[in-house]
Amino acid sequence: MRSLLSAVCILGSASSLFAQNTSSLIIQNPSAFERKEVISIPFENFKKHFELKDSIFSIIDQGSKKPLIYQLEKRGKSTPQNVLIAVYIAAKGKIELTVSSAIPSKTANKVFARYVPERKDDFAWENNVVAFRAYGKTLEGTSEDAQGFDYWAKRTDELIIDEWYRTGDYHADHGKGLDYYSVGQTLGVGDIAIYFDKQIHYTKHYRQYEILDNGPIRASFKLIYEPQEINGQKIGIEKEISIDAESQLSKINVRVHNATAATTPIVIGIAKRKEANPVIAIDKKANFFAYWEPEQHGNITGTALLLPEVKKDFMDTPNQFLWSVTAKNNQSLTYYMGAAFNKAGKITSMDAWKNYLKQASEQIHKPFTISYKK
16 A cells, blocks of 8 residues: 555645744755755654654744655654654755644655565565666566566656556556666666675575555665575575655665675676667766666666765676675665666756766765754
């Protein structure tokens, strides 16, 4: 089901709002460009500051006097862990937020994730600009089997996963985009594989999943891969994946559980096409790799990896670009992967894609500053 949050987590009309107290939050943008993103505040801190009696409230931008969309993030638990707020702040600007006891009204989800048993155990996720999927157990060994993360080139703000799976007609563009991205025996858009003795060792597909949150502005879930013996070492993998509204990128937290060694060599990859001179960029300062694929019948996809502050080595192989990194046992390794479709009209060139990734990198390294005001 797509509508997984009650109205208490979503905002609507401000007509009946009234202030509970004079407390507020000041959110400042340290960047020289405008930023639209989702911020996270520990729920207990938020609740204490605003003296909330329950989880029914609205968040108001004092400048515009309008309510903001928010979500109570539970991270798979029974109670809220964080307050997620969708904010838009001008370059070097700031906003002041207050809280009222008004009951918020419903709004449409901008993110969605679900298990897809009707299509060979796919697991798919999307927001209002991109869509991805991971392959499941039933696909293994079939003629359709592929390894990495797939990308659906959507060009609509609508959520399309349910519609496309229901119709099965998503390899032709009927105005909302299409699935033309080829994964095959590669890591697709930013998946990982074990890497021993200069050889890629693909694991079996995921065996279990857990949905942690599902909107309206962040979806997050876990994919769990059963332990298997690779190069004499018994290795299990867990991936926690999240996607925020408006973002071209998914955040990936990988945990490798190696029963034999303290560290495990892995690679993170991007599928490569067969053009003579691929259009790529490696930005060591912003820690990203970007690829602008060759045109196919007017369709162009840009893909990318963003690895903040992780020691890595780049490799250009015949069918994929790889970053080799070392995963420490049972510790989270965080990176971002993403894509853009030229026909979506937002990112239509390699220059625009690189600029987007530079700004995304700065958003990670220079988060909004949040201060409490009484």
